[in-house]
Amino acid sequence: MTVGPVRRDEATAAFFDGTARGELLLFRCPAGHFSPPYSQQCDTCASVDLTAVAASGGASVVSRSVAHRRGGHRDILVVAELDEGPWWWSKVIDVEPEQVVAGARLTVVVERADEESEAVPVFRLA
């Protein structure tokens, strides 16, 4: 399984509507700053006038690690910097660990565990 199952709650409903369309939603304030989708206010200027916008999908690796699971499976985990500025923590799929180095370019895709679950943003190498 590429990603695990996850259910929406009130705080994540709009975000998961976005991932269902294949989008990773961010917030943008009137000054043009981007903030993560869980923000209450702009994390640059504190504006509460936030509009949800889809990220371009481009990102770069800030840090990476390799999680070793039972049965020998490995997950390549990253903190990635979206081209808009916010960081996103997720995994990189269809890749060997050696390819995921600091600065490597990534693209956002969404995967879901099953039809009951919400779609989860993950990365592939660009």
Added chain:
Amino acid sequence: MADRSAAIAGLGMTDLGKVYGRTAAQFAGDAVRLAVADAGLELGDVDGLLTSAGVSGGVGLALQRDLGLRDLRLLSEMQSYGSTAGQMVQYASLAIGAGMAETVACVFADAPLRQDTSTGAAYGARGAVGWRGLLGAAGIRDTNSMYALAAQRHMDTYGTTNDQLGHIAVGQRAWAELNPRAQMRTPMTLEDYHASRWIVEPFHLLDCCLVSNGGIAVVVTSAERAASLARPPVHVLGWGQAHPGHAQRRHEDFGLVSGAARSGPAALAMAGLTVSDVDVVELYDCYTFTVVITLEDYGFCPKGEGGRFVADGTLGPDGKLKVNTGGGQLSSSYMWGMTPLSEAVLQARGEAGRRQVPEHDVVLVSGNGGVLDHHSTLVLSPHGPAGRSSS
């Protein structure tokens, strides 16, 4: 002006580790009773209580009734994760200094281990819903993964290596061999470290702290009162907290600098001391990496040099700097911030047995919570603030 400074007068430690059949609340009660008795006091002397719960919960306001404490003047549950223990001593000292309370018990207890589940499951994911569930669904399932990402960034940026992290694990195990309370006392080599299985690269199993059941409490009172009690007073000379509030965005120094960079210098300045005055260092070591970043941020070595610093014969009983002298959370037991604090009290009193550091006039203690999100520092000493050269 009257001296209203505070001192730690009592320490209580239950059996720690794979201890089954007691709840966290029972461990907490045991720890407070032990700490009060250690100080030569009675429960009726306690007029303040601060509690801190771990992952199993169950340690809180009800402890007052469990202990039969009447007419408290201070009572609260506290939570800043691993920095809580140090912070409780700070709030207790402030209350004592203000005349709000006279004798404050501060306790942490946890009972995450069950006889029929793995230690990993004890700290595992809890329900995949919302933002937290999303992180887990994407593979970031636990704290190990988050600290691994922090550590790898430090390694990529400064050239820190696994071999260097291994020196921390090996050095602390050598201390643990001298600590009869330590959970892990079999000798460890650097080869053992490298051979231990990967958990989340760059962390081997031996980079990660233990999981423990038990409870630890301290009794904080005025230095004046502590002087007439059963144990040698451990004076609280300085403290600091720092909660950086990192945003998740471009240019953040996640993994490179922690709150220790502000909290440590603040605590030492309050005590009128510098790092060169420190004799014993008890650091929060949830991972080997946490020791590296805290040593750097406290100023024991330049930023980025932590890995080379610890690999240079610095650690262990024969090392230049006496760090985590009980074995720490890596090899002794994991009682969050009470692990470094309790060892600091024993060292400051001169009661650490075979592992006692001969020079123990200044003991520096760190607490670290979240993923390098919360930091607390204490400067402790067997000597009061008036004159450290004489008690």
